[in-house]
Amino acid sequence: MKQVSIEEWLEAALDALQQVGVTLLGFDTTVQSKTGASQPSEFRGAFTALMTPGHALQIGVMSTEDGCEQLGRALLAMPEDEPFDSAEDVTDALAEISNLVAGGAKTRISERVPNITLGLPLFVDGPVHAQESAEAAVAAVRIGPIETRLVLFRSTAILG
Amino acid sequence: MKILIVDDSKAMRMIVRRTLRQAGFDGHDVQEAGDGKEALAAIRASQPDLVLSDWNMPEMGGLELLQTLRSEDNRVTLGFVTTEGTPEMRAKATEAGAAFLIAKPFTADQFKNELTRHLS
Numbered sequence: 688m689k690q691v692s693i694e695e696w697l698e699a700a701l702d703a704l705q706q707v708g709v710t711l712l713g714f715d716t717t718v719q720s721k722t723g724a725s726q727p728s729e730f731r732g733a734f735t736a737l738m739t740p741g742h743a744l745q746i747g748v749m750s751t752e753d754g755c756e757q758l759g760r761a762l763l764a765m766p767e768d769e770p771f772d773s774a775e776d777v778t779d780a781l782a783e784i785s786n787l788v789a790g791g792a793k794t795r796i797s798e799r800v801p802n803i804t805l806g807l808p809l810f811v812d813g814p815v816h817a818q819e820s821a822e823a824a825v826a827a828v829r830i831g832p833i834e835t836r837l838v839l840f841r842s843t844a845i846l847g
Numbered sequence: 848m849k850i851l852i853v854d855d856s857k858a859m860r861m862i863v864r865r866t867l868r869q870a871g872f873d874g875h876d877v878q879e880a881g882d883g884k885e886a887l888a889a890i891r892a893s894q895p896d897l898v899l900s901d902w903n904m905p906e907m908g909g910l911e912l913l914q915t916l917r918s919e920d921n922r923v924t925l926g927f928v929t930t931e932g933t934p935e936m937r938a939k940a941t942e943a944g945a946a947f948l949i950a951k952p953f954t955a956d957q958f959k960n961e962l963t964r965h966l967s
Contacts, residue, residue: 763862783858
């Protein structure tokens, strides 16, 4: 995946997130910052891995606890006052959003990078920190009224 | 008509149900399975008319589910509903015997067009 920069991956993921926002969440997305956004400590979210031999990319969609619930409600078309059956429903919704964004990024990049494998999503409660050897890109994105972060990490170390 | 929705995400199973209704496919017997292994058991037990399956799932993925069904000579109509929308994946799906592949995120119109074409 080295021939595609992390910035290009970020653009692909942002485009995919925009499509998810409009098609499934009913929201327009606004990119507030493409570089250097922070991961606030109270943010949580879901990451999905994209892998080729020797490299791994993690794409995550994160927000506050309330923001994650709003995203879940939007995805499931739930009224604002309807409670979730369980906390797992919220994490499942975020996992699916992360999966959709990662899958969309993969589709957009696949002509340049063949044989990308999409992993299963993982929900993380709290900010995620990559190893020093990894590249990172964090964009601040507003999905409708919801403040989120689109987080990408790419390992540059060759494994094995 | 009996429809089986296969996806490890409960949220996505709900979205597929909702989209079926929006596409005009309400009033059918809709069942769910959380992965390919559960789906295989459900299909063997009560042959659905249509299976809508995700691709990437734990235990057994959608492609392995389809390949297993075809190896048992089970010709159930199966379409993928998946984030895996690249030409490479579409070719793999067709080769394995899938009727169609709808890439996520999808619209009700896409569902209506594909299901109408394959179930008419």
